[in-house]
Amino acid sequence: DGGITQSPKYLFRKEGQNVTLSCEQNLNHDAMYWYRQDPGQGLRLIYYSQIVNDFQKGDIAEGYSVSREKKESFPLTVTSAQKNPTAFYLCASSSLVYGKPYEQYFGPGTRLTVT
Amino acid sequence: AQRVTQPEKLLSVFKGAPVELKCNYSYSGSPELFWYVQYSRQRLQLLLRHISRESIKGFTADLNKGETSFHLKKPFAQEEDSAMYYCALGDSNYQLIWGAGTKLIIKP
Numbered sequence: 001d002g003g004i005t006q007s008p009k010y011l012f013r014k015e016g017q018n019v020t021l022s023c024e025q026n027l028n029h030d031a032m033y034w035y036r037q038d039p040g041q042g043l044r045l046i047y048y049s050q051i052v053n054d055f056q057k058g059d060i061a062e063g064y065s066v067s068r069e070k071k072e073s074f075p076l077t078v079t080s081a082q083k084n085p086t087a088f089y090l091c092a093s094s095s096l097v098y099g100k101p102y103e104q105y106f107g108p109g110t111r112l113t114v115t
Numbered sequence: 116a117q118r119v120t121q122p123e124k125l126l127s128v129f130k131g132a133p134v135e136l137k138c139n140y141s142y143s144g145s146p147e148l149f150w151y152v153q154y155s156r157q158r159l160q161l162l163l164r165h166i167s168r169e170s171i172k173g174f175t176a177d178l179n180k181g182e183t184s185f186h187l188k189k190p191f192a193q194e195e196d197s198a199m200y201y202c203a204l205g206d207s208n209y210q211l212i213w214g215a216g217t218k219l220i221i222k223p
Contacts, residue, residue, distance in 0.1 A: 031209065040124060042201060042213040050209070090159065094209075101209035102149060106159040
């Protein structure tokens with residue numbers, strides 16, 4: 001699988017530490033997204049970006065931050081302010097060409113465990 | 116409020132039996148609906164979209180605006196259909212609103 005990569009696959013951190021999750025895509029997609037996936041809750045949007053140097057809060061942005069300095073990259077920082085950071089994090093991207101914006105391509109995910 | 120509801124967390128059927136995964140939505144505009152699938156140890160991926168009216172891997176889904184439903188169906192389940200299925204609704208900001216997902220298990 002190419003296209004969209006996330007690293008690392010597993011991440012362990014101590015409570016109180018910030019941690020940054022990487023997401024890179026080579027699909028030339030304009031839009032990128034970060035989701036949190038918890039059992040029984042589906043996917044919840046954390047942040048999204050439709051253009052370089054611009055991003056928007058999703059439904060659960062508190063305790064998270066992002067940057068979009070390059071079209072290919074959309075890193076997510078989980079800060080110490082996030083009350084329940086242990087989760088599976090998914091990054092996705094999509095083209096904003098007509099008919100395509102909802103066709104999101106997903107990375108393999110990063111499982112973050114904070115103790 | 117915009118919402119997607121998948122009432123079944125888990126659906127278990129025997130191989131060869133028909134499958135129907137339910138999805139209901141709430142949306143004030145003209146909906147665009149999708150089914151995504153996540154097979155074990157694979158990435159989440161688009162399965163089908165209502166606007167293309169296609170059949171993928173034997174699955175079909177019909178948008179019923181009267182019942183605000185977009186159920187996913189397959190007449191004869193196969194073991195490789197076992198996966199997590201998510202229904203999603205596209206909103207006016209190009210975002211997807213996701214259902215909670217249904218885990219489909221096909222028993223041999």
